[in-house]
Amino acid sequence: MKKARMRAGLSQEEVAKILKISRQSISKWENDKARPSLDNLSKLCQTYNISLDHVYEIKLGGDRKSAKNDEKILFLILTGIISFIPFFQIIVPFYIIWCCKKKKILNSTILIANIVIIIYGICTAYNILFYLEMIPIEFFHKQIPIKNISSIS
Template sequence: MIGMNLKALRKAKGYSQEEVAEKINVSRQSVAKWENEESIPDVIKCSELANLYEISLDELVHDKISVEEESTNSEDGKYVFGIVKVGERGQIVIPKHARDVFDIKPGDKLLVVGDIKRGLGIGKVSRSIASDFVFEE
């Protein structure tokens, strides 16, 4: 949750990851890892981040921050989870928040569909339907 909060707060303030890193004296890579929930900032950096974003430490760590720029509207079930990078072998990493919302676990099967005008769509496939498909690895 802290990663999503940090990203939403940074975007709401209009800061780049580099600007946040400079303001709290860390590397841009550290900021990126925190936002991607690959690591978490120590308590001193959390305090500095809370001061930077003018919120309490408790809000930063425990609450889901909702800012206008965040593209999430769970009431109507529509989300924008962010941008992913396609690896050299075509693999993508589905953001943690998306995996949580759609209960996607390792080993689950996903159906990829596409429309040349609308783009790609990915959906979780139930076990009973998955047996009807041939999946390419």
């Protein structure tokens, strides 16, 4: 509402005089502390030279931002949960990054958190498989033959 008033080049006092209401009412509407009546909303649209649909788009835009923030928080919570589940730590973060990129909500916090989880997951998976003796030690370590010490002397 404030942006529409500013585009019209009007102050709160000027709008209040046109609508025959107090300046405080305009301020409350602009700060979402109160809502204008349907009659006042119609007068505002005429005064600002905008359609009623435009006013609803302005309000929905704010709701979309809130929804995107909620989605970001949800994906961060999901990242935290999967960080405790071995093997999911490797697969799920790629899916989370892909989903966030698709929804255009990918930010550095989500990206870094998921990359850390992937690295941690790889280390955890290696340790689990090594512990279960599914990966032979020779696979990762080159064996160096030890010479017989007694033959040296």
